[in-house]
Amino acid sequence: MTAITWWQGTPAAALAQAAAQQQPLFLYWGAQWCPPCNRVKSEIFAHSAVQALSRQLLCYQLDGDSAGAQQLAGQLRLRSYPTLVLFAPDGREITRLPCEFDGERFAAALAQALAVHAAGSSAATALQAALTASRALSAAEWNLLADYSWDTDEGALLGERALAPTLLALLNAGTAAATALTALPRLQLHALLAQASAPEAGAALLLAVCADEAVARANMDLLNNYGIELVKLCARRETVAAALRDRAALWADDFWLAAPDKLAAARLQLRMARLLAPSAALHELAHRQVAAALDAASDAYQLHTLVNTAVSLLNEAGLGTDAEHLLQSHLPESHTPFYFMLSLAGIAKRRGDTAAVLDWYQHAYETAVGPATRIQWGVTYLSNLLELAATETARIEQARQALLEDVAMAGEDARHQRNAGQLQKLARWPQLALPA
Template sequence: MKLTPRFAALAAAVLLASASAAPAAPGPGVSWQAAAADADIDRFFVQAKAEKKPVLLYWGAKWCPPCNQLKATLFNRADFIEQSKSFVAVNIDGDARGAQKLGTRFKVRGYPTLILFNAKGTEITRLPGEADAVQVMSVLQLGLAGGRPVKAVLADAKAGKKLSANEWRLLGFYGWETDEQQLLPVAERPATLAQLAKASEGADTDTATRLWLKSIGALAEGKAADPAQLPRLRGVLGDAAQSRAQMDVLANEAPDLVKALAPQPGEARSKLVAEFDAALRRLNADTTLSRADRLNALQARIELARLESPKDAVNPAGLPAALLTEVREQTGRANREITDGYERQAVITQAAYVLGRAGLWKESDELLKSALARSHSPYYLMSQLGGNARKQGHKLEALRWYEEAFNKSEGPATRLQWGSNYVAALVELSPEDTPRIEKAAAQLFAEAEKDPGAFYERSERSLKKVATLLTSWSKAAPQAAAVSRLKAQLDGVCGKLEADDAKARSACLAVFKGSAPKG
């Protein structure tokens, strides 16, 4: 899954006493049913079939900012709550026992993922979690109206068959970022989206534009496009209604779109950036959008202002003073005004990232520290503080925050993920500290032994990441001896796995043999 800029980033002493702290459930008002095993899912599909209702499956985690954004803007809407009476709402918390195993069953990886199934258990579509709530509701209603599975719709579209406007919309607003190759191999998506964009002309203008923008920006990732398409992008940017309809694609993919259609620095690129900035300013000021969406537009303006700077520049040069003032004002206002715990987790983490991208590291750190006591998942903010310190070269401070984040993290999958991040930081920033690295890795393997889902999906990737880091680190004799002990420890874990879980046993034995997977 391509991580959109909005959510890029990654306590015993922190009391979660704030009234704004949010509970772990997906949200009030909807009768969510928790699933943590195949038996749960099977029971809910039997229920759906008996009641002749579709199933909406939500895969997420307590700490995840975009998950909290859904809770703050979609799951609490009166129309969503009312609509939920017409489907069986199932929640898989990624930290529930067995959840990662269910992730394998449904081919879900990134948080959040929303999948709509019909009453017979056939997947209809994956909803676009990055779109705004009104658009997501529209797509949900299309799926609930008894439409065909998006896989069948895509096959007909590729074959040149006639589709209805609603079927084109289902394709345009499909959750491509969470597809996990259910419809298409990743390598085929840009060309397929371009084909769909061309074929949808005349059926639905917004859908055709969305497919076209995604084929260039979201998946081409900055590769040069046909310059003859530049006027079309300018038309979208200059039209308030069109840019509002495509706000998530424009904000998330601004740099890629500019580099694709104006590949060389110069007058043409500068003109396009100015037009893009004007459109993003409108979105940034549009109060019909959520705070997160408005902040996303502001972040896109920063990314465009950084376009000629090195990608990972810690202190980017040449950012307009007026833009920096806006960043300070908007992030500060969000911190003062937000009272909902879900929205706070989504927006404050994003605001801190925006400040960092603007080179305002002191303000970013201060915002995160001030928000720790009001966050229901402070360990996520601690990881951001560690990332801030690492980027600025403050190694000891970075390690302190990464360790604190790991210590305070909650849930088996989350702990393995945060632990792998801590080991990665140790190997990068303090490779000579063999005892500390061995202790951290040993703790992870001990926790994996107690977790039945440790060798599935996110948890498996976390463990493979640690093994890959340790293998590359074990060059000197003391390090090699430490890794040898860790391998022996993991062998013991593998030997205790249930004999009938061949997948887990195989994955465990392969941890030190494979390379770290992506994602």
């Protein structure tokens, strides 16, 4: 991340500096252990076009484990790791950008957002104009809305609006606008995921997207990450699954794609193949794709992401033992091994090994680093103890005391955003007497 200059100081100071310099502010919210965050660092922040655009911006990264980060996140409407926000110099949001894009696609979306801002608009302005039909939107504004990160919105753009009807209203407005042609497929995919589309219309959409190389490539992130969900929302599932499988197979073997995207495509290919005709050949495919991806790892950030996707792919193929061996082999070299210990606990849970489940959760908690991370890992360990070993009162009390210490160390930050959400998970055990 050295090629991007990151502002040092508080978010308030960063916004003030952006205003003084009359530069947009680019905010990255993330955590060291988060696989998508590691992918962002390796695939987006390392891309030369993104680095070039960053020179027009004041860039600021807010780590979820930094002092007061969760309280600040509440003020800025940040929750999911990672969230990428572009602010105007006056502090208003221009847009939120998807973290799943590759570097090339992200650079194009960021350049487009800056152009929309230079023209005096934003995602909020464009959305209001589209919903009220007060004026025609430019092609760039339609693309800005299509590329908006609806998953990390937190009400920043939607406000009190519900997602599905908002997307439907956008589609109704965009269908009549010739400039919306390139944006429509992505808006339609978002609408389908929000279950705002009929099954037959969803099938027609996915088949059309898969048949068009450029459109499919522009929406590779949605197809790779939500392929199963999309197919389940469609009619003609076998036909749609076959089209997705074939498109994913091309991506999985595409020399020009980065290793994480190729491996995600291989996972999609395998998922679709399982829906159609599960076979032993899937095991060979899984092993081959995982080996090729790990061999291509270019840095620790990318390797972290690849191992996480590889474990998911192997589990999808029914190769839980192989996934377990892969995780254990990478623990010594991982910069956040406690993250992978959660996956090891999950594998142990699937095979019914309660002792291993609790031991991995305990080890993960004991080695976790960072106040927000420790609260999240502590809640995970304690809740699993209560569910799986309610009679181990001494162990439960030890975990409770450790979590109380972490809550005390976090101070006021324990009452905000992700910390508050994690602690709320323990509310069904009032006997724990944890702070509300």
